Amino acid sequence: QVQLQESGPGLVKSSQSVSLTCSVSGDSIRHSGAYWNWIRHLPGKGLEWIGYIYFSGYTQSNPSLKSRVSLSVDTSKNQFSLELDSVTAADTAVYYCARTPPLFYDRSGFHFDSWGRGIRVTVSS
Amino acid sequence: QSVLTQPPSASATPGQTITISCSGSNSNIGDNYVYWYQQLPGTAPKLLIYRTDQRPAGVPARFTASKSGTSASLAVSGLQSEDEADYYCASWDDSLSSMIFGGGTKLTAL
Numbered sequence: 001q002v003q004l005q006e007s008g009p010g011l012v013k014s015s016q017s018v019s020l021t022c023s024v025s026g027d028s029i030r031h032s033g034a035y036w037n038w039i040r041h042l043p044g045k046g047l048e049w050i051g052y053i054y055f056s057g058y059t060q061s062n063p064s065l066k067s068r069v070s071l072s073v074d075t076s077k078n079q080f081s082l083e084l085d086s087v088t089a090a091d092t093a094v095y096y097c098a099r100t101p102p103l104f105y106d107r108s109g110f111h112f113d114s115w116g117r118g119i120r121v122t123v124s125s
Numbered sequence: 126q127s128v129l130t131q132p133p134s135a136s137a138t139p140g141q142t143i144t145i146s147c148s149g150s151n152s153n154i155g156d157n158y159v160y161w162y163q164q165l166p167g168t169a170p171k172l173l174i175y176r177t178d179q180r181p182a183g184v185p186a187r188f189t190a191s192k193s194g195t196s197a198s199l200a201v202s203g204l205q206s207e208d209e210a211d212y213y214c215a216s217w218d219d220s221l222s223s224m225i226f227g228g229g230t231k232l233t234a235l
Contacts, residue, residue, distance in 0.1 A: 046127060047162075047170065047213055049224040062223045096169055104175070109158035109217035109224070113181065115169035 002026040004097045004116035012087055014125045021081045022097030022116060030055045030075040033102035037112060038071070038082045040093040048093075052100065053080050087123045094118040128153060129214055129227035136233040142202040145230045147214030149195050153225060159197040160215040161190055163208075164229075170213065174199065206234045 008020035022036070029036060038050040051061030053071040061069045070083040084091060098112035130148040137143040147159065161174035172181055174190040177197070187202040197216075201208055214227040 046229045047215075047226040049215075049226070063221065064223070098169075106158070107217070108156070109160065109176075109215075111160045111172055111175040111215075112162075112170070113172050113175075115171070118169055 002099060002114040004099065004114060006095060006097050006116045006119040008095075008119055008121070010120055011122050011124060014088055014123055015086055017083055017085045018087055018091070018121055018123075019081060019083045020095055020097075020119060020121070021079050024078045024080075024099075027099065027114075029073060029078050029080065035100035035105050035110065036073070036080045037098045037100060039096045039098055039112065039115075041096070041118070042090075042093045050082065050084075050095075089123050089125065092121065092123045094120050127228040128218060128221070128225050129216060131212075131214060131227035131230045133228065134231045134233065136235050137204050138235050139204050139206060141204050142200060143204055143232065145199045145201075145212050145214075145232065147197045147199070147227050149197070149216060151195060152220040153195075153216040153218040154192060154197050155195040156219060157217040159190065159192050161188075161199045162213045162215065164211045164213065166210070173212075201232070204234050208232060209234050 003025045005023045012018040035052045037052040053059045053073050059071045068085045073080040096118045097116045099114040100110045101113050159177045162170040163173050164170040178190050190199045211229045213229045218225045
């Protein structure tokens with residue numbers, strides 16, 4: 001069974017960067033062919049897809065966040081990471097990492113079949 | 126304001142059938158797959174439907190979904206109290222080049 005676990009700071013100051021890491025167990029980032037995503041739940045506003053990374057380092061991000069988002073992967077640790085720059089109060093959210101299973105990535109859409117429990121990130125002034 | 130429009134709330138009596146709608150456009154639902162997620166309070170979203178009408182293993186058959194044109198719907202038959210949750214639709218948007226979600230519908234079993 002695939003398990004994902006987010007880690008990182010729960011409190012970040014405005015204008016700084018926040019780095020989050022997702023540790024994966026029960027699946028191999030390097031070998032499975034899955035895509036590894038970040039999604040956030042903004043309070044009172046619902047879910048927002050941030051982007052994904054493939055084991056090769058190929059990424060695709062939400063254009064609305066692309067200029068502030070960096071995605072990276074460490075296959076030796078079976079982890080992938082998100083760095084979000086220049087954060088503001090609008091970035092306060094619960095951040096989830098999630099898997100798109102192998103063979104289900106399609107130009108017509110893709111789903112998230114395994115999710116981490118989420119990490120709450122609060123941006124303070 | 127979400128690109129995919131869902132009613133903010135829906136309710137029905139246990140045992141009844143309730144349908145949640147998701148309205149989009151040709152750049153998303155009209156041309157791409159639709160996905161549905163269930164989020165129970167304090168937990169991560171759970172995949173309910175993928176590729177418009179497919180149920181993952183373990184999801185009860187009373188959850189069904191379909192789409193017509195630029196709208197999609199999720200039906201829950203034989204509503205149970207444990208179905209009380211937030212439900213989100215999602216789709217790829219060709220114009221935005223992004224996965225997008227609806228604003229979510231809070232389902233209540235009266």
